[in-house]
Amino acid sequence: MEFYLAPMEGLTTFVYRNTFAKHFGGVTRYFAPFIGSRHMSTRDIRDILPENNENILLIPQILSNKAEDFLAISDTLRSYGYDTVNLNLGCPSGTVVAKHRGAGFLEDPVALDRFLYEIFDKCPMKISIKTRLGIEFLSEWEDLFRIYAKYPLEELIVHPRLQKEYYNGHAHVDAFADAYAFFKEQAVTSPLCYNGDIVSVESYQALLRMCPEINHVMIGRGILRNPILLQLLLRETSSSSLTKEQLRAFHDDLLDGYCRCLSGGDTPVLYKMKDLWTHLSCCFVSPEKYLKKIRKASRLNEYTIEVNRLFREATISEL
Numbered sequence: 001m002e003f004y005l006a007p008m009e010g011l012t013t014f015v016y017r018n019t020f021a022k023h024f025g026g027v028t029r030y031f032a033p034f035i036g037s038r039h040m041s042t043r044d045i046r047d048i049l050p051e052n053n054e055n056i057l058l059i060p061q062i063l064s065n066k067a068e069d070f071l072a073i074s075d076t077l078r079s080y081g082y083d084t085v086n087l088n089l090g091c092p093s094g095t096v097v098a099k100h101r102g103a104g105f106l107e108d109p110v111a112l113d114r115f116l117y118e119i120f121d122k123c124p125m126k127i128s129i130k131t132r133l134g135i136e137f138l139s140e141w142e143d144l145f146r147i148y149a150k151y152p153l154e155e156l157i158v159h160p161r162l163q164k165e166y167y168n169g170h171a172h173v174d175a176f177a178d179a180y181a182f183f184k185e186q187a188v189t190s191p192l193c194y195n196g197d198i199v200s201v202e203s204y205q206a207l208l209r210m211c212p213e214i215n216h217v218m219i220g221r222g223i224l225r226n227p228i229l230l231q232l233l234l235r236e237t238s239s240s241s242l243t244k245e246q247l248r249a250f251h252d253d254l255l256d257g258y259c260r261c262l263s264g265g266d267t268p269v270l271y272k273m274k275d276l277w278t279h280l281s282c283c284f285v286s287p288e289k290y291l292k293k294i295r296k297a298s299r300l301n302e303y304t305i306e307v308n309r310l311f312r313e314a315t316i317s318e319l
């Protein structure tokens, strides 16, 4: 089994990816959050610069519905030395969907097909796709997969939810299994990767029962909440051996990384760390009162006092 780290805008930054690789590892491919404009921002560039991603295999991601823009961004990425790029057809956010990008592009399969034809014709890089199953109805996946089956995809990563579901409810593993069988029937050779709601040994084993042949799994929130999740999945044990010392060292390195790379004082660093704690706090039993204080901190010294208190007083949960 190969595990990928899902791209998560604002969370799985190069600082997070490098720190995670140093302390926990187990990820074979890291996917960068999307680049949405051919005029790449300094932040976009810094996130994918090879020197900022030295010890990991990084796949940059593009969010676009214009072949011309996709080709321009992929050219820039190629100039940095990348040979593979991922196309985002999964972002469900209202502003993205309104512009027919991300999952919004799934609404118009004819335009999507034309776009794919052009980028596969003109882009010299390997192209993988990260997609949802459709917009409104689960039955939409079949038309989309017939289109995907026409192209030499490096990989098709499927988050089996609909756009309208955002991240609510649960991933439709059964629909993914049908799509998997469909690809096999059509003798499509592009590998399929599963993504969605793998947060424990139980959810992972349930996936393997439904799709025993799967050998690529992408995980996002599960890893953010439990950084040793992959070790648990590989050993197939549900007893966590995460220690406070391990988590503290990871946290301190992350904080240090953000302090070094973000300018503008305490605020941007606190913003990043607080965002992360929404997930990381799941490592502790009853973290709510500590989390509330961490979120209230407006200076780094206040933040550190509250984090120290959490590490001193709270117990690591059985993850």
Ligand SMILES: Cc1cc2nc3c(=O)[nH]c(=O)nc-3n(C[C@H](O)[C@H](O)[C@H](O)COP(=O)(O)O)c2cc1C
Binding pocket: 006, 007, 008, 009, 010, 011, 032, 033, 034, 061, 088, 090, 091, 130, 159, 167, 195, 196, 197, 198, 218, 219, 220, 221, 222
């Ligand atoms: C805050 C947030 C940011 C995300 N950013 C991206 C992104 O930039 N590109 C992308 O393809 N998916 C993005 N996703 C979706 C995740 O990559 C992933 O598909 C989703 O979280 C489901 O996987 P999980 O259940 O393992 O977390 C984002 C999700 C969240 C919650």
